[in-house]
Amino acid sequence: MKKHFLSLLVMTVMGLSAIAQTKVIAHRGAWKQDNLPQNSIASLQKAAALKVWGSEFDVHLTKDDVLVVNHDADFYGMDIAGATHAELRTKTHPNGEYIPTLEEYLKAGLKLKGLKLILELKSSSLGKARTQDAVPMVLAVIKKLKAQDRIEIISFDYEACLKFRELNATIPVHYLTGDKSPQQIKDAKLTGVDYHYSLFQKNPTWIQEFKALGLKTNAWTANKQEDIQFLIDQKIDFITTDEPELALKMVK
Known part of the structure; x- marks a missing residue:
């Protein structure tokens, strides 16, 4: 009985330690060591292979209302907010990947067991109204893919954070x-x-x-x-790192 109690105690303490341990988030995927394009599906897959808790990525809205994943406001010199998705696909990352749509990126991420997907909505270069336009579009893609339990949302735009919370009460923001x-x-x-x-x-x-x-x-x-x-x-709780x-x- 005493040994059983001690075993339970040790397991409880170990469980609490695991919960309290700082978790690692790969910034724009794990790209640095293998010189992969940032925010590419290849860097996302590398992050999963490392067994980090989560992988962060950045989302923009194109001229024709397509959500795409890229850090900078331009994709190899082409302004994302002022370009159509088709125009953006005339360029590729050095590894041959096209700029992924949010849906393509999330589909790839959902195949990677246990990896949290940390979605940053970037502020639109066209202004706050355009950033606000993107909020329900992001949530619609998440709902379509039934990805709510795998997603956390971040943003520098406070009003966008409030809009996410207004439209969805459960996804972490x-x-x-x-x-x-x-x-x-x-x-x-x-x-x-x-x-x-x-x-x-x-x-x-x-x-x-x-x-x-x-x-x-x-x-x-x-x-x-x-x-x-x-x-x-x-x-x-978390450290986001390159x-x-x-x-x-x-x-x-």
Whole structure:
């Protein structure tokens, strides 16, 4: 009986430790070591092979209302907001991939077991109204693919974050800019924040303040060993990094 109790106790402690452990998110996929195109399906697959918790990617809206995945506002010199999807497909990544639509990208990601897909809606170069237009389109693709349980949403556009929450009460939504207090994020019913790591260094009590309100904490983009270690020591929930291999070794 005593041995059984001790076994249960050890398993419980190990379970709690696993829950509390900082998780690693690959920034734009895992691209750096193998020189893969950022935000490509190849870098997404590499992130899954590393067994990171999640992989972040960026979404833009084209002139003809197609959601595509790319970090910059241009795709090899072609302005995404001012181009049609067909026009964008006249160019390719160096590995031969076309710019993926959000639907294509999510379909590829959903095949990768256990990988969270961290969707960043980029602010449109055409203004806030165009960014707002993209919000229900993003949610429609997620619903179509039944991907709700695999997606978390982030954005620098606070109004877009509020719109996501207004239209969907369950998908996690995190704010990126770093100008909102823990209470403001709580009052907005967002899930948490994804702030630049330097803001947590300048405000070392913030992580615990957010956690005290039941909010999640993530930091971008921590690549140096000392910055990653600081965040681990602070028990941050997630670290977004261009160096997922290094971060994985450190959290383990």
